[in-house]
Amino acid sequence: MRKLTMIGGVFGIALAVTAYFAELRNWMSPEAFITIGLAGYVLVITAVAYFLLSWLTKGLKEDLEVL
Incomplete structure (x- = not known):
């Protein structure tokens, strides 16, 4: 699961960077690239949330073992 995330x-970072350069360079159909960039942001936020939650649950499990 970590590899996939x-x-x-x-x-997601690659999609967001592509959307940024599409807007910066005035490529054709910027609406499509803005949508792609939004999808990239969603992927990045999802990955960060997964890693933060897995880090938090790992820390809680270690704290409960100490008690």
Whole structure:
């Protein structure tokens, strides 16, 4: 699952960067690239949320073992 989330996060960054350059360089059909960029942002946010939640649950499990 971590590998898949990491790939999704990197792919999301690539999509967001592509959308940024499409807007910067005035490529054709900027609406499509804005949609692609939004999908990239969603992928990045999802990957960050997954890693933060897995880090949090791992920390809670370690704290409960100490008690």
